[in-house]
Amino acid sequence: xxxDSVIAPARPTEPAGPAAAARPAAPIRHWLRLFRSELxxxxxxxxxxxxxxxxxxxxxxxxxxxxxxxxxxxxxGGPGAGxxxxxxxxxxxxxxxxALFLLLTVMLPLAVAVVAGESVAGESxxxxxxxxLTVPAGRxxxxxxxxxxxxxxxxxxxxxxxxxxxxxxxxxxxxGPVTLLSGNSVSLAAGLLRLLMIVGYVAAALGALGxxxxxxxTFTQHAIAxxxxxxxxxxxSEIADAVQQVAVIHPYLPTNYWFSFDALLRMPIGxxxxxxxxxxxxxxxxxxxxxxxxxFSRANVTT
Amino acid sequence: MTRPHPLxxxxxxxxxxxxxxxxxxxxxxxRADQEPASQPSGRQEPxxxxxxIASRALVMRFRGGQVAVDHxxxxxxxxxxxxxxxxxxxxxxxxxxxxxxxMYPTFGSFRLLGAEPGPGLDAVLPRVGALxxxxxxxxxxxxxxxxxxxxxxxxxxxxDTAPARIDHALDQVGLRAAADKRYRAxxxxxxxxxxxxxxxxxxxxxxxLDEPTNGLDPQGTREIRSLIKQIATDGTTxxxxxxxxxxxxxxxxxxxxxxxxxxxxxxxxxELRSRGEPRILVRTTEPAQATEVLATLGLVEIATxxxxxxxxxxxxxxxxxNAELVHAGVPVAGLETIRPSLEDLFVELTGEGFNVNG
Numbered sequence: 001x002x003x004d005s006v007i008a009p010a011r012p013t014e015p016a017g018p019a020a021a022a023r024p025a026a027p028i029r030h031w032l033r034l035f036r037s038e039l040x041x042x043x044x045x046x047x048x049x050x051x052x053x054x055x056x057x058x059x060x061x062x063x064x065x066x067x068x069x070x071x072x073x074x075x076x077g078g079p080g081a082g083x084x085x086x087x088x089x090x091x092x093x094x095x096x097x098x099a100l101f102l103l104l105t106v107m108l109p110l111a112v113a114v115v116a117g118e119s120v121a122g123e124s125x126x127x128x129x130x131x132x133l134t135v136p137a138g139r140x141x142x143x144x145x146x147x148x149x150x151x152x153x154x155x156x157x158x159x160x161x162x163x164x165x166x167x168x169x170x171x172x173x174x175x176g177p178v179t180l181l182s183g184n185s186v187s188l189a190a191g192l193l194r195l196l197m198i199v200g201y202v203a204a205a206l207g208a209l210g211x212x213x214x215x216x217x218t219f220t221q222h223a224i225a226x227x228x229x230x231x232x233x234x235x236x237s238e239i240a241d242a243v244q245q246v247a248v249i250h251p252y253l254p255t256n257y258w259f260s261f262d263a264l265l266r267m268p269i270g271x272x273x274x275x276x277x278x279x280x281x282x283x284x285x286x287x288x289x290x291x292x293x294x295x296f297s298r299a300n301v302t303t
Numbered sequence: 304m305t306r307p308h309p310l311x312x313x314x315x316x317x318x319x320x321x322x323x324x325x326x327x328x329x330x331x332x333x334r335a336d337q338e339p340a341s342q343p344s345g346r347q348e349p350x351x352x353x354x355x356i357a358s359r360a361l362v363m364r365f366r367g368g369q370v371a372v373d374h375x376x377x378x379x380x381x382x383x384x385x386x387x388x389x390x391x392x393x394x395x396x397x398x399x400x401x402x403x404x405x406m407y408p409t410f411g412s413f414r415l416l417g418a419e420p421g422p423g424l425d426a427v428l429p430r431v432g433a434l435x436x437x438x439x440x441x442x443x444x445x446x447x448x449x450x451x452x453x454x455x456x457x458x459x460x461x462x463d464t465a466p467a468r469i470d471h472a473l474d475q476v477g478l479r480a481a482a483d484k485r486y487r488a489x490x491x492x493x494x495x496x497x498x499x500x501x502x503x504x505x506x507x508x509x510x511x512l513d514e515p516t517n518g519l520d521p522q523g524t525r526e527i528r529s530l531i532k533q534i535a536t537d538g539t540t541x542x543x544x545x546x547x548x549x550x551x552x553x554x555x556x557x558x559x560x561x562x563x564x565x566x567x568x569x570x571x572x573x574e575l576r577s578r579g580e581p582r583i584l585v586r587t588t589e590p591a592q593a594t595e596v597l598a599t600l601g602l603v604e605i606a607t608x609x610x611x612x613x614x615x616x617x618x619x620x621x622x623x624x625n626a627e628l629v630h631a632g633v634p635v636a637g638l639e640t641i642r643p644s645l646e647d648l649f650v651e652l653t654g655e656g657f658n659v660n661g
């Protein structure tokens with residue numbers, strides 16, 4: 001494109017001094033600067049800090065409650081959270097898993113909804129979107145950076161829940177070799193590695209939800225509407241997932257594979273299930289990321 | 304950039320552009336660079352025209368069918384201070400959003416510093432400082448952190464000089480002392496200043512300021528006005544929108560007047576001023592007698608009110624009229640030639656008052 005030649009080459013006529021401009025571009029360094037700026041905006045926003053504190057508080061609360069009223073070892077069983085709850089008294093590592101499982105139903109999606117909702121719609125509502133775009137930050141570049149920031153937030157949220165859960169588990173309960181759902185026992189180190197893989201899996205699930213949220217976010221200037229839409233999406237998906245009459249669509253629901261991370265707690269690991277999950281998350285991320293991009297790159301910014 | 308532009312008009316003489324159908328008689332805007340502030344300076348990229356902003360039949364129709372911008376042909380000469388005037392709701396802000404790539408026109412084209420919409424626009428936008436529709440910042444960040452955020456988004460800014468540039472911009476708008484206060488705690492005037500500071504983060508070839516003195520007290524308005532003058536002296540083209548005439552009148556070399564989405568006048572301010580027909584005003588205790596004399600001299604549109612007689616001066620020299628009056632024995636207590644104020648001309652152009660929403 002011949003328009004490239006317009007890109008400000010270092011202009012020798014420009015006045016020197018504190019305000020000299022337009023150095024030869026260092027794209028990576030400049031992008032990292034924008035990325036850091038986005039991270040600061042997300043992680044320094046009081047509302048988001050409160051959300052992360054709330055997420056950190058949940059395993060503390062669960063740990064204390066379970067310490068006071070310890071379920072008998074081996075109780076629970078069955079699918080879902082019950083698979084973990086009976087083991088907490090034996091091994092604090094399971095507090096971490098139990099907290100992740102419990103928070104994945106509402107709290108974690110809510111946190112992602114808040115951040116994804118703010119990402120574009122929030123900036124639009126605040127009017128700062130026009131500021132960034134006239135700088136110009138570049139629409140595609142800004143959208144990608146924002147999505148990466150959402151991903152970092154998803155990972156941070158999961159790490160906080162798992163980390164605080166582990167800490168509380170270690171403080172309140174014994175810690176040792178981990179008994180997997182398949183009955184085998186692995187060393188504590190191997191158990192922690194599995195926990196880390198689960199954190200990554202859940203973060204990927206939330207990342208896909210984040211992409212859906214980003215897409216919604218490009219259609220409105222009301223962050224709150226995006227948050228509500230994301231949560232409604234999660235709820236509808238979970239309800240549909242529970243109705244056996246529509247089992248045929250279950251594999252296509254965004255939340256269908258969310259709780260498949262128990263496959264990572266078997267010996268051997270249930271890779272097909274894990275991979276199906278990751279494929280589903282990748283598909284949602286790509287489709288909704290594409291929608292977000294198509295919409296955002298052509299949107300008239302009216303705020 | 305030796306590539307010929309697909310639309311030949313863009314590379315032709317600037318005068319072609321300003322030939323708006325309804326204003327065919329206006330002097331081509333770019334011819335007015337005798338103004339002291341308008342030396343295009345050495346900042347022009349090869350291949351760019353001598354217009355900082357040029358639009359051709361620019362149209363913005365919203366989904367509801369409302370036409371916010373209706374075939375406007377802007378010609379903003381390099382180095383000019385261009386006052387973009389019009390009542391609230393006349394399409395000024397929408398035009399600015401189109402020029403900055405925030406919106407996409409329904410029809411028509413434009414060039415900003417020689418760049419067309421598309422990737423080329425992103426390449427010149429770093430040379431454009433903009434304040435669009437009032438300031439918008441993150442309330443939970445300080446003024447300084449907000450500017451750092453803006454600068455971080457700029458992929459061509461010099462990272463190493465950022466703190467110095469931010470301080471410099473804060474100094475220029477007199478906000479240094481409040482730099483570390485949260486934006487939330489700023490007064491409206493301070494917010495407006497921060498918005499201007501963001502546009503001053505680096506040297507610009509073009510400043511697009513949308514109602515920059517909105518919400519400022521008279522003192523602040525004066526400061527911003529002198530800041531704009533100073534920016535223009537450095538060779539930067541300034542495109543400033545306003546619904547306040549007085550503001551524009553004092554700083555602009557050129558004006559464009561919008562009315563309900565249309566550009567109803569464009570040209571040097573002097574040209575707009577000269578549009579008004581001069582009238583003569585005679586203060587006298589004998590208005591009837593004065594009227595008679597004026598009529599004999601061939602003056603028309605004679606009007607009498609109390610002890611004042613006015614008439615269209617036409618080609619007559621006022622001193623000769625005075626001599627005739629005195630010669631005829633009319634007691635002349637005072638005599639002056641009056642031109643219609645800019646305000647009168649604007650009201651004439653926009654059809655309505657300046658506070659009426661089009």
